[in-house]
Every structure is written in structure tokens, then in C-alpha cells.
Amino acid sequence: MSGTAERQPMLQVTNLKKYFPIKTGVFSRTTGYVKAVDDVSFDIYPGETFALVGESGCGKSTTGRTILRLQNATGGQVIFKGEDVYAATGDRMRVLRKDMQIVFQDPYSALNPRMTIGAAIREIMRVHGMATGNELHEKAERVLETCGLQRHHASRYPHEFSGGQRQRVVIARALALNPSLIVADEPISALDVSIQSQIINLLEDLQDEFDLTFLFISHDLSVVKHMAERVGVMYLGKLVEVAGKRELYENPLHPYSQALLSAIPVSDPARRQERIILKGDVPSPANPPSGCPFHTRCPYAMDVCRSVVPRLRRTDSGRHVACHLIHPPEQHNGDLSTVETRIAH
């Protein structure tokens, strides 16, 4: 984060937690929690693209949704442009919502089948009182044009469009309010490969044109490499590594990041890449392993990994990693709880 240190972050996520209760039996007793997002912290700076990567079910989408308060967080803090999102109520929240938008993964369910796409875009402008009458129509059509659609498309229904076009509509809708932050929740994974690059290019063009900040959630590492400036790697609800794109792709520090990145296919058949194959499956987030969540599959797991939860710490090079290999637990000076846990085992 060396290059961005002097700037004020646009979004600060601190110790964000989202637990889903597991209810069993006739009386719906809560018997446990699925820790979908567990103690996640990161900052996003204005104008950058921050990517969250990880395999499915690791909590990256839930992170995006709790940031926008589409789901309420169990704990933690989200500060957007200096304002606590979870403290905002009523009208203040509406003002905040105007400034942060989401693009969903599935463009087929993201549009109301009974509304023309023009009406859908006009609706959100009307909610925020941005324009009325003819101006409203004009603005909506202009947004569509910006996103590579035609003006006359405004009077059509969603089912008349292809997946890629629908995603353009969804992006246009997100853009209609001139937000500064867009959470793109796997915006291309439901699309055809040939369409994916078009949407990626559109997002990049829009970022340049409107000075947007992206939280880009994806499991496609090649796309992330193309899009993002900084990347956060998630595993089982926890952030295990946050680093600049180049550092991460060239020299991943966390063993999970290493395994994940070794899975990117290489287009040159002559270049053989060492593929790290992880043993076993991802443990259930309802019953996460003690200590480091990754120790069950980590090739370097040590005794300490089974008992002590590694925390996301800054390395000398300015990256953040949660791993005992990088930050041996001995360095946790004065952290009594950690020491006690170790003695107990």
C-alpha cells in the first residue's frame, strides 16, 4: 500500500463479520453459526480497483453485500467516505446508497421482467429526484448509450436482450446515479467468454470516464490480474493476504495464495508450471478448523497453526499476510491471549 498511503481511503472495512445462524428442530433453536465473513478488514482508495478473490463459498460476495448493507453485518465497521454506513439511518442512508452501487452476477434475475429497461433506469433516477419529465427520458437514454446500447432499446423488455446486453443494462442502471463506488459481484461469470471481455472493457472505460472506484469480486484470477490494482485473497470467510497485483501474482506469500495462483492456466505449453494441488476439501464454514483456517490443507502446516489464529499483519514490503510462516508467533509481543493458547496446547 506504499503508493496509496498518503491518500485517504474511500472505503474502510474494519473487522467485518457476517454470521448466519443455523437453526434446527421444531422450535428453530440456533445451534451454531456459519461464519461467512469473519473479521475481514481492508481499505479501498479512490479510483482504484480492489479485487476480492477466492473459491466459491469463501464469503467474498457476502462481504460485498454487507458493505452495501444489502445484508446487515453481525459485527465490524464500514466507513464510506468518512461516514459509518451502519450508523446511517433513513434519508442519510439513501444518500449514501446513491453513491455506492452494485452490479450483480446474474443479469437474468437482476432486471424486473415487467419493466422496460428505460423504466428501470428512470425509476432509480426518480427515487433520487435526479430529473423529471423529458429530461428523465433523455438522461436514461444517454446512460444506455454510454454503456454501449441504443437509445431505442429503452422501450424494450429485458427478455429481448442477450446476456451481455442485459449486463450492460445492469451496469447502466448502476451508473445512472453517478456513484463513486461500484461493487461488481462476479459481473462476468454468468456470461459467455466472448462477451466477458466486452464487459470488462466497458467497465474499464467507464472507470476512466467517470473516475469510478471498483470493488471487484471474482473467482477468475486472469480477469482479476487484468482489472485490479490490489487484490485480497479470501479463504473460509477470512482475508489471508492483501497485496498489490504485481507482488501477489509474482510472489504470493500465503500458501493458499500460492496454491490458488498456481491454478491459473498457462497459455504457453512449453512453459511447465509447478501446480500446487491442495489435499482435501474446504472445511465447512459452520465448523471451521481451530487455529489457522487453512491448516487442514496447508503443505507447511506447523503445530502452532492448529491452535493459534494468524492475524492479518503487515510485512516489511508493505503487504498484508495472515500466516505464521511469514510472521512467526514469537513476534506477537505482549499478546497474552495468544501465548496462553499456545501454553494450553
Place this chain on the structure above:
Amino acid sequence: MRIDALDQENVRSPFQRVLRIVFRDKAGLVGVLLFGIVLFSAIFAPYIAPHHPLEQNLRISRQVPAWQEGGDWEHPLGTDNLGRDMLSRIIYGSRVSLTVGFFGVLISMSLGMILGLVAGYVGGRTDNIIMGIANLFLAIPYLLLVVVVAAVLGRSLINVIMIFGFTNAPLFVRITRGEVLRIRKSGYVESATSIGARPGRIIFQHILPNLIGPLLTVATFEMSGMIFYEAGLGFLGLSVPPGVPSWGNMLAAGRQYIQFSPWIAAFPGLAIVFTSLGMNLLGDWLRDVLDPKMRRSA
């Protein structure tokens, strides 16, 4: 060729497009026609019925239909045991059937829609309470309820309508709640939430328009069911009072003469069958028409 057809469709006027939708589906056309006939005779009964439905003439009792030996066109479908004109009674009978069907569905659909919306949208304990009551209602055998009400309050059209309205409401509650839950999870409701739309807007702009299609379709089938059951109750002597010409009552009256004058029971029976058939076909057709994927923007 298919693409040409679609393009041409765009050029047509809205009226032509409606006609096209009607003629595209032959079964739907039959449904619309059958329902239209019943609706027409219910509304204009006094103008099209050749006789008053209660006018008795014992000298011509159990007269055979016109096309049989001994019949005449004064009474095209013959007369019943009291010499009343069958055709006129069937025409007037459609009024009872349609009234029960229409208002019964109106009551159960409005009740069910409101409760289902609340249950699905609010969720939690409210949802549990509403669904609990709905399931309780579903567990009451309606026939028993009808017998009790008929015994205590007497036989009347209003009672039948109320009973049908209330006992069928749980069905609509369930469908509405299920649809609301599905729609709430959809991306468009989430994105409406994410732009800060208020619940009223979400309900009226996003949830209700997507509910109407499936609900109207179910309503048509339910209406057909109610017409059917009303006739059943009439046959058991539990529906409208005996003097009122209803298809069920006519069926019951014709039962004892079925061996020698089968037309007295047969014609109301046919009326019930064709009305039910028509409404079921109409329901199928409505389901297709109300699907926005079938709709072309102008």
C-alpha cells in the same frame, strides 16, 4: 420465415396484436368463447331468456327438447317436472354460478394476496402466525362448514360466497407468499433496495406486477372449481334456496326423472361441464398471455 412473422407483428396495431394472441392458441380461443357465452347469458339473462325461469305450466311438464318427437321450439330444451322452460332456467342459472365464482374468488384472492404479501414481506413471527392460521383453515373440511352454516344461518347465496371465499383464501396466501419470497430474493428487488427505494415502491413497482400473472391464472382455475363445487352443493341441497334457478338445484331436481326425462338433469350438467372446461382453457391461455415474454414491445 419465423423472423419475418415477428417483424410483421411489430407493425400491427395493438388491437390486431390482441386478436393475433387470441387466434394463436386455438384452445384458448375455445376457452374465451365458452366463457364469453356464459358471461353474456349471465349479464343479459332477462333479454335472451324466452320465458321467465320460474313460470310454471304443469300441463306441459317434462316436455321433450324441440328436436325430439313431441317437442316444440317454444321450449327448445324442453321443460322440467313443473313445466318450467329449461333453456331459460339454464340461462338464469349462469348468474348464480358466475356470482359465486366471481365474488368467491374476489374475496379469497384479496384476502390471500394481502395476507400473503404481509407474510412474505415481513417474514419472521408474522409469517409464522399467518401461515399457521392459513394451514388451520386448510384443515377444515369445507363441506362440514357448509352444512353447519346452512343449518345455522340458512341457505343463501351470500353464505355460499363467504364460505368459498374464506376457505379458499389459504391457497392464495400460500401462492402469494411463495412468489413474494422468490421475488424478494431476485436481483431487481435487491438492486431497488440498494438504490434506497422505499418498501412501498418495491411492493407496488416490483413485487405486485410480478405477482399478478400467476395469481390471475390460479384465480381462473379456482373460479372454475368454485362453480363446480357450488353445483355440487346445490345438488346436495346446501346451496341457494330451492326456488332460485341454479345449475346444482336443477341437477338435483332432475335426478328423480333421469330414467324417463334425462334432459332435465343432462342440460344443467352439460352447462357445468362446458363452463368448467371453458374456464380451465381460459386459465391456461391467461398464463401464456400474462407472461411478459409473450408480450412484444411496440
